[in-house]
Each structure stands twice: as structure tokens, then as C-alpha cells.
Amino acid sequence: MQPIRAVQWSPTGDAVRIIDQRRLPGEYIERDLRTLDELCDAIATLAVRGAPAIGVAAAIGLVASLLPFVNEDPRLFRERARAHASMLAGVRPTAVNLPWAMARMSALVQSLHAASGPQLLDALRREATAILDEDRAMCNAIGANGLAFVVDGARVLTHCNAGALATAGIGTALAPVYLAHAAGRVVHVFANETRPLLQGSRLTAWELARAGIACTILTDAMAAALMRAGEIDIVLVGADRVAANGDTANKIGTYAVAVAARHHHVPFYVCAPWSTIDHATSNGDAIVIEQRDPDEIRLVHGAAIAPRDAVVRNPAFDVTPAALITGVITDKGVYRAPYLFTYPHG
Amino acid sequence: MQPIRAVQWSPTGDAVRIIDQRRLPGEYIERDLRTLDELCDAIATLAVRGAPAIGVAAAIGLVASLLPFVNEDPRLFRERARAHASMLAGVRPTAVNLPWAMARMSALVQSLHAASGPQLLDALRREATAILDEDRAMCNAIGANGLAFVVDGARVLTHCNAGALATAGIGTALAPVYLAHAAGRVVHVFANETRPLLQGSRLTAWELARAGIACTILTDAMAAALMRAGEIDIVLVGADRVAANGDTANKIGTYAVAVAARHHHVPFYVCAPWSTIDHATSNGDAIVIEQRDPDEIRLVHGAAIAPRDAVVRNPAFDVTPAALITGVITDKGVYRAPYLFTYPHG
Numbered sequence: 001m002q003p004i005r006a007v008q009w010s011p012t013g014d015a016v017r018i019i020d021q022r023r024l025p026g027e028y029i030e031r032d033l034r035t036l037d038e039l040c041d042a043i044a045t046l047a048v049r050g051a052p053a054i055g056v057a058a059a060i061g062l063v064a065s066l067l068p069f070v071n072e073d074p075r076l077f078r079e080r081a082r083a084h085a086s087m088l089a090g091v092r093p094t095a096v097n098l099p100w101a102m103a104r105m106s107a108l109v110q111s112l113h114a115a116s117g118p119q120l121l122d123a124l125r126r127e128a129t130a131i132l133d134e135d136r137a138m139c140n141a142i143g144a145n146g147l148a149f150v151v152d153g154a155r156v157l158t159h160c161n162a163g164a165l166a167t168a169g170i171g172t173a174l175a176p177v178y179l180a181h182a183a184g185r186v187v188h189v190f191a192n193e194t195r196p197l198l199q200g201s202r203l204t205a206w207e208l209a210r211a212g213i214a215c216t217i218l219t220d221a222m223a224a225a226l227m228r229a230g231e232i233d234i235v236l237v238g239a240d241r242v243a244a245n246g247d248t249a250n251k252i253g254t255y256a257v258a259v260a261a262r263h264h265h266v267p268f269y270v271c272a273p274w275s276t277i278d279h280a281t282s283n284g285d286a287i288v289i290e291q292r293d294p295d296e297i298r299l300v301h302g303a304a305i306a307p308r309d310a311v312v313r314n315p316a317f318d319v320t321p322a323a324l325i326t327g328v329i330t331d332k333g334v335y336r337a338p339y340l341f342t343y344p345h346g
Numbered sequence: 347m348q349p350i351r352a353v354q355w356s357p358t359g360d361a362v363r364i365i366d367q368r369r370l371p372g373e374y375i376e377r378d379l380r381t382l383d384e385l386c387d388a389i390a391t392l393a394v395r396g397a398p399a400i401g402v403a404a405a406i407g408l409v410a411s412l413l414p415f416v417n418e419d420p421r422l423f424r425e426r427a428r429a430h431a432s433m434l435a436g437v438r439p440t441a442v443n444l445p446w447a448m449a450r451m452s453a454l455v456q457s458l459h460a461a462s463g464p465q466l467l468d469a470l471r472r473e474a475t476a477i478l479d480e481d482r483a484m485c486n487a488i489g490a491n492g493l494a495f496v497v498d499g500a501r502v503l504t505h506c507n508a509g510a511l512a513t514a515g516i517g518t519a520l521a522p523v524y525l526a527h528a529a530g531r532v533v534h535v536f537a538n539e540t541r542p543l544l545q546g547s548r549l550t551a552w553e554l555a556r557a558g559i560a561c562t563i564l565t566d567a568m569a570a571a572l573m574r575a576g577e578i579d580i581v582l583v584g585a586d587r588v589a590a591n592g593d594t595a596n597k598i599g600t601y602a603v604a605v606a607a608r609h610h611h612v613p614f615y616v617c618a619p620w621s622t623i624d625h626a627t628s629n630g631d632a633i634v635i636e637q638r639d640p641d642e643i644r645l646v647h648g649a650a651i652a653p654r655d656a657v658v659r660n661p662a663f664d665v666t667p668a669a670l671i672t673g674v675i676t677d678k679g680v681y682r683a684p685y686l687f688t689y690p691h692g
Contacts, residue, residue, distance in 0.1 A: 025653045159567075193643070193652070195541060195565040201643070201652035209653055217643060217658040219541040221505075221566035221599025225664040228601065253567025255574065259609045260602060297539070297547070297563060303647035306539070306547035307371045307555055312563040318571040 004207060007048060007056045007168045008132070013125075014067055016060035018048040021165060021199075025206040033057075036065045036084050043091045043098070046197065050166020051240045052273055055097030056135050058088040059128040062105055063121065070117040077117040081109045081124065093288045094249055094317045095240040096278045101131055132168050138273040139169030141331035146176030146236070146271060149329075152185040155233045157223055159192040160251035161203040162238025162271060172271040173236040174204070176329070181213050189215045190232060192223055194251060196296040196314065220253050227264035235261050236329075239272035246322030246339025247284025248272075252315050258324040267326040274330050277341045284319035292316050350553060352511045353394060353402045354478070359471075360413055362406035364394040367511060367545075371552040379403075382411045382430050389437045389444070392543065396512020397586045398619055401443030402481050404434040405474040408451055409467065416463040423463040427455045427470065439634045440595055440663050441586040442624045447477055478514050484619040485515030487677035492522030492582070492617055495675075498531040501579045503569055505538040506597035507549040508584025508617060518617040519582040520550070522675070527559050535561045536578060538569055540597060542642040542660065566599050573610035581607050585618035585674075592668030592685025593630025594618075598661050604670040613672040620676050623687045630665035638662050 010017040015032035022045060023029050031047065033039050039061040042048050048057045065084050069077055089102035108127050112120050150156060162173035170178045180187050189208055194200035201217045208215040218226065226232050235257055241249045248254075248270050261268040281287060297312040298304060306312070328335045335341075356363040361378035368391060369375050377393065379385050385407040388394050394403045411430050415423055435448035454473050458466050496502060508519035516524045526533050535554055540546035547563045554561040564572065572578050581603055587595045594600075594616050607614040627633060643658040644650060652658070674681045681687075 026650055192567070193541070195539070195567065198651050201656065205656045206653050209656070215657065217652055217656050219566070219598065219643060221538070221541065221602045222659060222661070222664070224602035224605050225598065225661070226659075252565065252571065256567045256570035256602060256606060259570050259606050263605045263609065297565060300646040300651065301649035303649065304372055305544050305646065306563055307552050310547065310551045310555070310563050311561065313568060313572075314565075315568070315571070318568075 004164050004210065005168070006050070006165045007053050007060070009060055015064045016057050018042065018057060019165065020047045021049055021203060022047050024202050033061055034064045036087060039065060039088060040091050043088070050161065051095035051097045051238065051276055052135050052138070052167040052172065053165070054092065054095060055101035055275070056132050056168045058098055059101045059105055059131040062088060062102070063125050063128050066121060066124070070121050072117065074115070074117050074120070078109050078113070078120065081120065082106055092290055094290045097275055100275050104131065135167055135273070136169035138331040139167050139171055139175045142172050142271050142273065142329055143170060143175030143179040145331070145334055146269070146329040147179050147183070149234055149269060150176045150180035150185065150187055154180065154185070155188045155190065155231060157190045157192070157232045157235045157257065158204060159200065159237050159254050159257050160194045161199040163204055163207045165203045165207055166238060172238045172273065175271065176236065177213065178211065181211065187213060189213060190223070190226065191215055191217050192220045192253065192257070193217055194253060195220055199251070220256070223257055224260035227260055227266050232266050235266055235268040236271055239270050239276050240317055241281065241287050242270065242272055242277045242328060242341065243281040243283045243287060244279050244341045245283045246325055246328065246337060246341065248320045248325060249284065249287045249289065249317045250320065252318050255318040255320045258320040262324050268324060269327050269329050270325055271329045274332050277330070279341055284321060287319055290316040350510045350556065351514070352396070353399050353406070353514045355406055361410045362403050364388065364403060365511065366393045367395055367549060368393050370548050379407055380410045382433060385411060385434060386437050389434070396507065397441035397443045397584065397622055398481050398484070398513040398518065399511070400438065400441060401447035401621070402478050402514045404444055405447045405451055405477040408434060408448070409470050409474050412467060412470070416467050418463065420461070420463050420466070424455055424459070424466065427466065428452055438636055440636045443621055446621050450477065481513055481619070482515035484677040485513050485517055485521045488518050488617050488619065488675055489516060489521030489525040491677070491680055492615070492675040493525050493529070495580055495615060496522045496526035496531065496533055500526065500531070501534045501536065501577060503536045503538070503578045503581045503603065504550060505546065505583050505600050505603050506540045507545040509550055509553050511549045511553055512584060518584045518619065521617065522582065523559060524557065527557065533559060535559060536569070536572065537561055537563050538566045538599065538603070539563055540599060541566055545597070566602070569603055570606035573606055573612050578612050581612060581614040582617055585616050585622050586663055587627065587633050588616065588618055588623045588674060588687065589627040589629045589633060590625050590687045591629045592671055592674060592683060592687065594666045594671060595630065595633045595635065595663045596666065598664050601664040601666045604666040608670050614670060615673050615675050616671055617675045620678050623676070625687055630667060633665055635664070636662040
């Protein structure tokens with residue numbers, strides 16, 4: 001099952017093809033990105049977004065960005081490959097998948113120190129395709145591992161977009177929802193609109209409608225009241241980085257949902273690929289939180305919704321402590337507290 | 347101290363003059379409302395809003411709407427006065443102040459059954475002015491009663507707008523802030539933007555800037571993360587209706603703030619005039635919650651931020667149970683649990 005393809009190779013194999021998520025739901029536009037500048041801009045402006053998707057996009061995009069240089073001196077070409085990977089890895093700081101994918105590509109460059117340009121490029125292309133394929137398989141595995149939690153008639157609350165648009169496959173938090181729907185279960189998703197950038201109302205509602213899954217949009221501050229009314233059975237959210245102790249960085253507002261879920265005894269699950277678990281970060285306090293442009297809050301579609309010089313806070317993410325997380329649903333299985341993600345295979 | 351006048355008599359005394367709150371912060375426009383249609387429309391579309399302010403606006407506006415009819419048959423005129431009051435009382439269902447003010451005007455009409463049209467109008471004019479003056483005095487009293495909670499250096503979180511723009515005076519939740527500022531204390535207000543209609547970023551941030559009080563705008567889902575970081579000392583919110591047991595209806599999202607405040611041991615105070623307490627409503631379950639147009643969520647300034655036919659929830663208010671409320675700061679004093687607002691003087 002593949003509702004949409006947020007990230008893929010272009011048909012000619014010389015670019016990464018993305019759905020431009022800045023334009024949804026008004027316009028459906030696919031873009032082929034080739035140069036390093038195009039890639040960095042697309043990641044920084046959230047044309048492509050979602051922790052797994054930006055890792056895949058950077059891997060494929062890295063190959064595309066190197067194509068014009070394949071015939072230069074091999075040593076220079078390897079330097080360039082490492083430099084491109086390093087630049088891409090730094091465009092957004094919080095999601096671990098981006099540096100993870102770039103580290104994997106760089107390690108390959110390192111290991112093939114005697115290869116010609118075309119040989120190295122070919123190896124990088126295979127590695128990017130492997131990252132893409134693994135991402136799709138990862139989504140399906142998370143869906144399968146989470147399927148038992150999305151029973152027939154389930155009312156699922158989610159925050160931001162951790163669906164097909166956030167990955168190369170069927171998503172992370174929405175993967176169990178897609179599989180439950182495919183299995184004939186009735187599922188109703190409540191999507192927090194997710195200010196400031198409205199990934200819930202713009203993206204989650206759009207991709208679920210496309211898949212024929214019932215979805216109701218909420219403003220972010222409504223979710224607690226719905227929980228009090230007994231209208232939410234389970235919370236499923238994605239993750240940008242999971243620390244070794246289970247503390248999880250995800251879209252700003254996730255923590256508020258977790259607090260409300262705990263208050264109302266609603267189970268709260270994080271859905272994330274194993275690659276999102278950062279074994280090197282002991283706990284959430286060590287996670288760097290990206291601070292974004294204040295105008296994301298002061299303007300909506302260019303219209304002022306606040307005084308022009310108003311002071312705002314705009315952290316892109318917050319950290320939910322492990323104590324509030326009922327379980328972490330990964331492609332390798334479901335983990336529960338105490339989380340001990342210290343070793344590569346936990 | 348009077349930072350702005352959200353509701354007042356027009357200089358010629360034949361209209362209610364309001365600041366059009368639909369246009370802030372982009373444009374500052376005062377409007378004089380005279381006819382019943384103009385009044386109902388202004389209240390329904392939130393040109394004038396805030397529980398106390400709409401009560402005052404309806405009282406003054408009722409007089410203005412009756413002016414052209416003062417010389418008709420006195421019995422017909424009394425009927426008309428009651429009919430106008432009854433229509434105005436029903437424009438919005440949740441705030442108690444609107445029906446409270448209209449009941450007070452209707453009771454006067456009832457009591458003056460032998461009066462001529464001009465005599466009745468004169469009495470109604472004095473009553474409307476009394477409601478206006480009492481509202482201003484009420485704001486000052488709430489401010490004085492809440493002043494002790496806003497210490498020097500206080501970091502105050504508020505939701506929606508319960509400031510000068512929501513009353514005829516210096517507000518309810520913001521009254522203690524205004525008085526603390528006037529007393530030379532440093533106060534920093536964190537204003538939840540308050541989706542969907544953004545009264546926090548559009549109105550609270552605007553009126554505080556005008557008064558020279560520091561304000562930082564947050565998206566609604568950020569507040570919990572700030573509490574976790576120890577950046578919020580106290581929550582002050584207004585109320586649209588307080589039930590006899592202390593359960594409080596206020597802008598949607600207030601409940602989520604209360605849950606987060608409890609989780610983080612941050613004191614949570616409701617600031618409301620005594621007239622907001624509905625002794626006849628035993629608890630929050632009996633409060634009717636206004637459901638508003640889905641397009642308030644699907645559109646911002648006319649731009650689509652969700653699929654056109656997306657299903658949304660749009661309750662204007664939620665109910666915070668008394669158990670989560672540290673205290674209710676009224677013009678008559680500060681009340682704490684157990685709340686027993688059963689008798690007129692509690």
C-alpha cells in the first residue's frame with residue numbers, strides 16, 4: 001500500500017523528486033531537486049519535511065548534486081562528496097535522520113578511497129536507494145508493530161504530520177492507521193492542526209482524505225477537552241530524535257499532548273524508526289532544539305495576525321520525557337519504560 | 347488608568363462606540379452602532395467580544411436601538427424594548443454577562459409599566475450607564491484583589507484576551523497585570539495566540555504593547571513546554587460563565603492550560619466579575635457551549651489552510667473543572683475551593 005510518494009528518484013535518476021509540502025493542500029506540485037542549493041533550500045523551508053523523509057531526500061539528493069562532477073579528479077570528487085554531505089547534514093539540527101543518512105553516505109565515501117568517480121557515484125546511488133527502500137520497509141514494520149493498538153473503531157489523536165508525507169513510505173505514526181484501514185477496521189483520526197506551520201490541517205488531513213480515512217481537524221488547544229469528553233482512545237505521534245533514555249523530541253506541542261494524555265489516562269505512543277533513536281544522546285536535555293523565524297508565528301499566508309514587532313517564541317520542537325510515553329513503536333518492536341536505548345540493538 | 351476604551355457611549359449619546367476587534371492589530375477602527383441589526387452582527391462576528399464587554403455593549407446599544415421609536419405608543423415601545431433585549435440576549439449562548447445585562451434592562455422595563463416612552467428611555471439610559479460604570483469599577487476591583495499574585499518579576503501566562511479589549515475598563519485577567527505595572531513592578535506576559543480567532547496574538551499582544559507591558563506570543567501548544575522549563579509563574583485567565591460549583595467556561599484551550607498548570611504545579615487563577623458567576627447553573631456540564639463556523643479553522647484571513655471540505659471541530663469554549671482552579675479572583679474577593687457560589691453573595 002502506498003498512498004503517495006513524498007520522496008523518490010526522478011524517473012531519469014538524476015534528481016530527487018519531492019512533493020512540495022509548502023503548497024499543500026492548495027496545490028499538488030512535484031519538484032525535481034538537483035543542486036546542493038536546491039536541496040538545502042527545500043529542507044530549510046520545509047518543502048520536504050518529516051524526519052525520515054529529509055534523510056532519504058538528502059541521500060538521493062546528494063547523488064544528484066554530485067552528478068555534474070563525476071569526471072573530475074577522484075580525490076577532489078571524494079572531497080566534494082564529503083563536503084556536500086556535511087552541508088546537508090547541518091541544514092536542520094533536531095531530527096537525527098538527516099545526519100544519520102549523511103554519515104552513512106560519508107562512511108561509504110571513506111571506505112571507497114581507491115574508487116574512480118563513476119564507481120563511487122554508483123556505490124552512492126545504490127546506498128541512497130538502500131536508504132529509500134529501508135525507509136519504506138521501516139514504515140511497514142512500524143505499521144505492523146503498531147497495528148494491534150489501532151482496534152476497530154479506534155479514535156486516534158495525532159500531532160503534526162508523521163504520515164506518508166513525512167517518509168518515503170506510509171509514515172510512522174500513521175502507518176498503523178493505514179494498515180488498520182487496509183485491514184477493514186474503522187479508524188477515526190483527530191489531527192491537531194499544529195501551529196505554526198499547520199502540518200496537521202494542511203498535510204495530515206490531506207493525505208488521510210486521499211486515502212479515504214476519516215479525519216477531523218482540531219486546533220491544538222482543543223485536544224485536552226476532547227480527551228476529557230472521552231473521545232480519544234490513543235495518541236500516536238512521530239519523533240525527530242529519541243534519546244537513549246526514551247526522552248523524545250518531536251514537533252512543538254507534542255509535550256502538551258503528552259501531559260493531557262497522562263492526565264486523562266489515554267495511552268501515548270511514539271512511532272519512530274530505529275534510526276531516529278540517538279544512542280549517543282543520553283537524555284532529552286542534550287537535544288538541540290531548532291529555533292525558527294518569528295514571522296512563522298506573526299504571519300499566516302503573508303497576512304499579519306500579530307503586531308508587526310511582537311516578540312514571539314518559535315521553537316520547532318519540544319521534548320517529551322520518557323515518563324509520559326506509554327511505548328515507543330519502532331520497526332524492530334515495541335519498547336516500554338524503562339527505555340534503555342544505549343546499545344545499537346537495545 | 348484606562349489604556350483603551352473598548353466600549354463606550356458615542357460622544358452624542360445616540361450609539362455605542364466600539365473598537366472593531368476584527369480588524370486589529372492591522373487597523374484601529376472605532377464604530378458607532380445604532381440599529382439592532384448592527385448590534386447583533388457586531389456581537390455575532392466578534393467585532394465586540396469578551397464576556398463583560400458584550401454585556402455593556404448590548405446595554406448601551408439597546409438604548410441606541412430604541413431611540414427612533416421613543417414617540418410610538420408607550421405599550422408598543424415597552425414591547426419593543428423587551429423584544430430588542432431578548433434578541434440581543436440570544437446572539438451568543440455561552441457568556442452569562444450578555445443575558446445578565448439584558449435581564450437587568452428588561453426588569454427595568456417591567457418595573458416602569460406606567461412610564462412614557464421618553465421616561466422609559468431615560469431610565470434605560472441611566473441603567474446602561476450604570477452597567478458601564480460598574481463594569482469599569484469591577485475591573486479595578488479585580489485588579490486590586492489580584493494584585494498580590496502578580497509580584498515583581500512575575501511571568502504571567504494568559505489565554506485569549508481578557509484585557510481592556512474584553513471589558514469597558516482595564517480587563518479581568520489582565521487587570522492585576524495593569525495595576526502591577528502601574529505600581530512599578532516588572533511583569534512579563536506570555537500570551538497564547540489562541541486559535542482559531544487569535545485573540546491572544548491580535549488583541550492581547552496589541553493592548554499590552556500599547557500599555558508598555560512586555561509580552562511574548564506563544565502558539566497555544568507551546569505553553570506546557572514553557573511551564574516545564576520553569577518559565578511561567580502564574581496563569582491568569584478570564585471566564586465566560588462560572589457555575590455554582592466553580593466549573594468555568596472560557597475560551598477553547600483554557601482547559602488544556604489548566605491541565606498543564608496542574609501537572610507543573612503552576613497556580614491557575616480565573617479572573618471574573620461577580621456577574622459572570624451563574625448561581626443557577628450547578629456545574630459545568632450544564633453550560634451550553636457555542637459551536638462556531640468550521641471556516642474559522644479552515645481559513646485564516648481568507649486563505650485556505652486545510653482541505654476545503656475537511657471536517658473540523660470548532661467549539662468556542664471549553665469547561666475547566668473547579669478541581670483545577672487555584673482560585674477565582676472576583677471584584678468581591680478571591681474565592682478558593684470548595685466553590686459554593688449558590689447564593690447571590692456566596
